Amino acid sequence: MIQLIKIQSELKAPKNQTNKFGGYKYRSAEDILEAVKPLLTKYECFLTISDEIILIGERYYIKATATLINGENSISVSAFAREEEIKKGMDASQITGAASSYARKYALNGMFCIDDTKDADATNNHDKSDTSALNEALLKIGKASTKQELTAIWDAYKKYEDGDKIKNAIIEKRREAAI
Numbered sequence: 001m002i003q004l005i006k007i008q009s010e011l012k013a014p015k016n017q018t019n020k021f022g023g024y025k026y027r028s029a030e031d032i033l034e035a036v037k038p039l040l041t042k043y044e045c046f047l048t049i050s051d052e053i054i055l056i057g058e059r060y061y062i063k064a065t066a067t068l069i070n071g072e073n074s075i076s077v078s079a080f081a082r083e084e085e086i087k088k089g090m091d092a093s094q095i096t097g098a099a100s101s102y103a104r105k106y107a108l109n110g111m112f113c114i115d116d117t118k119d120a121d122a123t124n125n126h127d128k129s130d131t132s133a134l135n136e137a138l139l140k141i142g143k144a145s146t147k148q149e150l151t152a153i154w155d156a157y158k159k160y161e162d163g164d165k166i167k168n169a170i171i172e173k174r175r176e177a178a179i
Helices: 002-010 029-042 092-112 130-143 147-157 163-177
Strands: 046-056 059-069 074-082
Touching: 002 029, 002 059, 002 092, 029 046, 029 092, 046 092, 059 092, 074 092, 130 147, 130 163, 147 163
Parallel strands: none
Antiparallel strands: 046 059, 059 074
């Protein structure tokens, strides 16, 4: 589908949101949708996103599917996000909504080749600024799910000037996630 190639090459969806706790920048599914809508009009395509709740083992996952249609052909990309059983300060519908937003964002990332990660060579820079190290550490802390992961993060980032902020973020993550 030639329209998808053109949309992928023209789409600009910067990270305009800031996580106040972690201090890092990110983009939301809404940011991607806002950026892609003019290109959908330009190339006479439309985009749908649907969610499906799937039980795998004892856990519920949201499967989000983004489908791009040009009138003749369509292409779909799916992504999954697991619902947390309990999330402090959220009721059940908010937990589902957060998982849906996350899955939709990654379905859109897949569809439009938006990459949120850097390769290992790009991130293996021991001379990096403390600010980028802090942001990188906070992002990893947010994704961590075990004590061992948090320990490895601490070992890798404790030498930076923002070591206290990283340590506090790890303590907060352990408290929130009961790790």
